[in-house]
Amino acid sequence: EAGVAQSPRYKIIEKRQSVAFWCNPISGHATLYWYQQILGQGPKLLIQFQNNGVVDDSQLPKDRFSAERLKGVDSTLKIQPAKLEDSAVYLCASSLEAPLGQQFFGPGTRLTVL
Amino acid sequence: AQTVTQSQPEMSVQEAETVTLSCTYDTSESDYYLFWYKQPPSRQMILVIRQEAYKQQNATENRFSVNFQKAAKSFSLKISDSQLGDAAMYFCAYRSRSGYALNFGKGTSLLVTP
Numbered sequence: 001e002a003g004v005a006q007s008p009r010y011k012i013i014e015k016r017q018s019v020a021f022w023c024n025p026i027s028g029h030a031t032l033y034w035y036q037q038i039l040g041q042g043p044k045l046l047i048q049f050q051n052n053g054v055v056d057d058s059q060l061p062k063d064r065f066s067a068e069r070l071k072g073v074d075s076t077l078k079i080q081p082a083k084l085e086d087s088a089v090y091l092c093a094s095s096l097e098a099p100l101g102q103q104f105f106g107p108g109t110r111l112t113v114l
Numbered sequence: 115a116q117t118v119t120q121s122q123p124e125m126s127v128q129e130a131e132t133v134t135l136s137c138t139y140d141t142s143e144s145d146y147y148l149f150w151y152k153q154p155p156s157r158q159m160i161l162v163i164r165q166e167a168y169k170q171q172n173a174t175e176n177r178f179s180v181n182f183q184k185a186a187k188s189f190s191l192k193i194s195d196s197q198l199g200d201a202a203m204y205f206c207a208y209r210s211r212s213g214y215a216l217n218f219g220k221g222t223s224l225l226v227t228p
Contacts, residue, residue, distance in 0.1 A: 031214055042118075042205050042218030043159070056215060089157060095214065103216060105159035 002026065004106035006092050012112045018080035021109045025073070025094030031055075031101065032069055034077050035091040037108070043091055049075065082113045116141045116208050120219035127196045128227050134181075135191045135222050137206030145211040148182065150191045153221070154202040162204070165189065167211075193224075201226040 005024040013019050025032050030051050035043035046065065047057040051072040060067070064083070069075040079086055089108040095101035117140045127133035139148070150162040165173045165182050172180050177197075181190045193200055203223050207216040 033215065040220070042207075042220050043216070044218070045215040048215055056213075091157075091159065093159075101214065102161060102164075103214075108157040110157075 004092055004094055004104055006090075006106035006109055008109055009107065010110050010112075012114065013082055015084055015113050016081040018078065019082055019111065020079075021077045021090050021092075021111075023075045023077070023092035023106060025075070025092070026104055029094035029096055029104075030072070031095045032075050033093040033095075033103065034067060034075070035093065037089040037091055039088070046077070079111075082111075084113050087111055087113045116143075116146075116210070116217050118206050118208050118217055118219035120206055120222050122222045123220075124223045124225065126225045126227060127193070129196055129198060131196055132192060132194045133196055133224065135193075135204050135206075135224070137189045137191070137219060139187050139189065139206070139208050141187065141208065143210060147209040147211070148180075148189045149207040149209070149216065150178070150180070150189075151205045151207060151218075152200075152202045153205060159205070163191065196226050198226050198228065200224060 007022050032049045034046045037043040046060045047067045048055040049069040067077045089110050091108045092106045093103040095103045119138045146167045148165045152160045152162050163173050163175045163178050177194045179192045203221045205221045206219040
């Protein structure tokens with residue numbers, strides 16, 4: 001079974017530039033998550049999708065971050081404009097729509113904002 | 115909001131020995147799930163073990179076991195017969211019964227020495 005795919009693995013940008021990350025979840029997984037992991041901390045949920053719809057985006061900085069999940073499969077997370085404090089690893093995870101649906105994580109994208 | 119605390123930033127263990135990683139959490143809920151995830155340098159988060167709060171029996175997965183003390187809100191991970199491949203960051207995580215998002219601690223870096 002293929003795992004969660006993410007691209008790119010690394011990205012370096014200047015502040016105020018824009019960047020986009022892509023995630024392809026495990027086939028059949030209805031729930032998709034984006035987490036932000038700042039160096040030295042645990043991952044923090046940014047947004048959660050259930051199929052096409054947003055379940056929780058309470059911690060997403062909506063003035064600069066946006067995310068979409070078209071057709072309930074792939075998802076894109078965008079930052080525009082980027083700030084220095086956005087430097088982090090962005091992890092995508094997916095799970096089945098079950099009460100104890102185990103979350104499977106992708107390898108993450110390491111973003112460096114200069 | 116639930117908080118997860120890992121008070122040991124770093125731990126060290128010799129190969130073949132046993133080590134225990136600590137985790138405490140704060141919640142007003144009676145039913146929830148607890149997890150330990152491993153994150154090697156490759157950044158991919160891997161589920162090590164999970165515990166359902168309504169189960170009194172401590173979970174065990176091969177060399178990994180937990181000591182779940184619900185009244186004390188404590189959830190420690192014991193790794194027996196430590197191997198070099200166990201070296202990684204270990205994150206404790208909480209999930210509500212009704213939700214899907216994981217709430218992570220700051221992690222413990224485990225070093226395994228030959």
